[in-house]
Amino acid sequence: LAERPTTSGRSPEAVLHEVFGYESFRPLQGEVIHEVVRGGDALVLMPTGGGKSLCYQVPALVRSGTAIVISPLIALMQDQVAALRELGVRAAFLNSTMDFEQARATEYALSTGELDLLYCAPERLIQPRTLELLHGASISLFAIDEAHCVSQWGHDFRSDYLQLAVLASEFPEVPRIALTATADERTRKEIAERLSLTEARHFISSFDRPNIQYRIAPKTNANKQLLDFIKAEHEGDCGIVYCLSRNKVDATAKMLMQNGYTALPYHAGLPAADRANHQERFLREDGVIIVATIAFGMGIDKPDVRFVAHLDLPKSLEAYYQETGRAGRDGKPSTAWMVYGLQDVIKLRQMLEASQGNDHFKRIERQKLDAMLGLCEVTRCRRQVLLNYFGDKLDNPCGNCDTCLVPPETWDGTVAVQKALSCVFRTGQRFGVTYLIDVLRGSENERVLQFGHHQVSTYGIGTELSVNEWKSVFRQLVANGYLRADPEGYGALQLTEQCRPLLKGQQTVKLRKDPVVKKSAGRSSGR
Numbered sequence: 001l002a003e004r005p006t007t008s009g010r011s012p013e014a015v016l017h018e019v020f021g022y023e024s025f026r027p028l029q030g031e032v033i034h035e036v037v038r039g040g041d042a043l044v045l046m047p048t049g050g051g052k053s054l055c056y057q058v059p060a061l062v063r064s065g066t067a068i069v070i071s072p073l074i075a076l077m078q079d080q081v082a083a084l085r086e087l088g089v090r091a092a093f094l095n096s097t098m099d100f101e102q103a104r105a106t107e108y109a110l111s112t113g114e115l116d117l118l119y120c121a122p123e124r125l126i127q128p129r130t131l132e133l134l135h136g137a138s139i140s141l142f143a144i145d146e147a148h149c150v151s152q153w154g155h156d157f158r159s160d161y162l163q164l165a166v167l168a169s170e171f172p173e174v175p176r177i178a179l180t181a182t183a184d185e186r187t188r189k190e191i192a193e194r195l196s197l198t199e200a201r202h203f204i205s206s207f208d209r210p211n212i213q214y215r216i217a218p219k220t221n222a223n224k225q226l227l228d229f230i231k232a233e234h235e236g237d238c239g240i241v242y243c244l245s246r247n248k249v250d251a252t253a254k255m256l257m258q259n260g261y262t263a264l265p266y267h268a269g270l271p272a273a274d275r276a277n278h279q280e281r282f283l284r285e286d287g288v289i290i291v292a293t294i295a296f297g298m299g300i301d302k303p304d305v306r307f308v309a310h311l312d313l314p315k316s317l318e319a320y321y322q323e324t325g326r327a328g329r330d331g332k333p334s335t336a337w338m339v340y341g342l343q344d345v346i347k348l349r350q351m352l353e354a355s356q357g358n359d360h361f362k363r364i365e366r367q368k369l370d371a372m373l374g375l376c377e378v379t380r381c382r383r384q385v386l387l388n389y390f391g392d393k394l395d396n397p398c399g400n401c402d403t404c405l406v407p408p409e410t411w412d413g414t415v416a417v418q419k420a421l422s423c424v425f426r427t428g429q430r431f432g433v434t435y436l437i438d439v440l441r442g443s444e445n446e447r448v449l450q451f452g453h454h455q456v457s458t459y460g461i462g463t464e465l466s467v468n469e470w471k472s473v474f475r476q477l478v479a480n481g482y483l484r485a486d487p488e489g490y491g492a493l494q495l496t497e498q499c500r501p502l503l504k505g506q507q508t509v510k511l512r513k514d515p516v517v518k519k520s521a522g523r524s525s526g527r
């Protein structure tokens, strides 16, 4: 690498030391940079915090001309440009926040070769005017950040990204590097195809975050569980608590405040000034807990987040990985903690069915949610399951997740499952989990009597399990695809094809014993 002559006269190592002040490249950075410096295309998959920016910032300073960085996140763009300028790098951006005069000055600097890097929003870049401007300038490389935005099946799809393929045809001689932190193999292929990166070398770094301890437990009393967890393990630490809805964010922040913590809400419904203020305090002060919807976190680079807690289930493993990945960027021990329940699953399924996507989209989203649930209900190492999903391998159980630390007990759930499924069937597949449990446990509540379900054969045959134990059984049946929520979104549980062998007694089922259920039945230790 070092002997390759470049127009700027500096080697990548020299740039790393002299400009950025770093000792050495992180894993993969050196290889990626080498490829781009020599003029090749690259597709880079690195977890958040892995150091993607240097992969194009260093080549930008080694190759002659201006590097064009396409980024969809305006706030991030501005932060990066400010940080680069601090380091003496000639960086600027073009986006919708600037007025005409500012934009013109930046365009002028580009055409006269006074910029090392120019950050640009995708919708701006694809304007004919901008492309013309680029043709008149000397371009060292194109970096396409958040490249998964081209994926139509992803959460972050942006139609502007599709048009970035023009860069390949209009600037065939300029190397292009696409970067993302979230891409399974299908999305990777899609990125390569849609951005015409067919010749690009793929660089895929390990997704393992060994310092993060993964823990997932069924929800019993979420607020109490959260308080117990923070009190026992993260008193005074800085953390993020994720909730699905704005209301719950507000309520949870309040609850934490009442218990003596500095907890600040963050969601799209808050005034912009409050959001900015809360984010600022989270970044600057010690021991602040931010309670947020998933809107929070894009572009947040705080190294010492000690825990990420989920009070609701994320809708995919990609989301779970990205959100938990905000913990422990400094490499020190951190916890990814989550409680989840059947209601989460039903709510997410309802949101999904009510969303606008077509059937294909919904099917993929359903699969993603199932994979998320799969992680919750596994009886083996969670890290292995998680990494495997991203095409990464971990040969041995990690020893740093709850299933490794406290191997979950399983039990032969065949009979219970048969009872549960036949209860669903006997009551006409029209009822939700609470009602079904009432019938199974022989409750004399009014609705049951009203519907005459005290006369079905499954009435009162399930007294051997507690309400919480039945909830766990139903959850696992949903997670494993034996039951699904009704498509109309009423929360009724219905049988699937998969039930057949079970109902016929041709298959046995091992279920995960629900540790929290056991705890509520007597034990009260922290883990």
Ligand code: ADP
Binding pocket: 022, 023, 024, 025, 026, 029, 046, 047, 048, 049, 050, 051, 052, 053, 054, 301
């Ligand atoms: P990503 O974009 O992949 O989320 P960043 O590019 O923002 O990650 O890098 C994450 C952090 O790691 C930043 O604070 C960055 O300065 C730091 N970093 C990146 N590469 C190196 C390196 N080679 N040596 C030391 N620190 C690095």
Ligand code: ZN
Binding pocket: 380, 381, 382, 383, 384, 397, 398, 399, 400, 401, 402, 403, 404
């Ligand atoms: Zn493990």
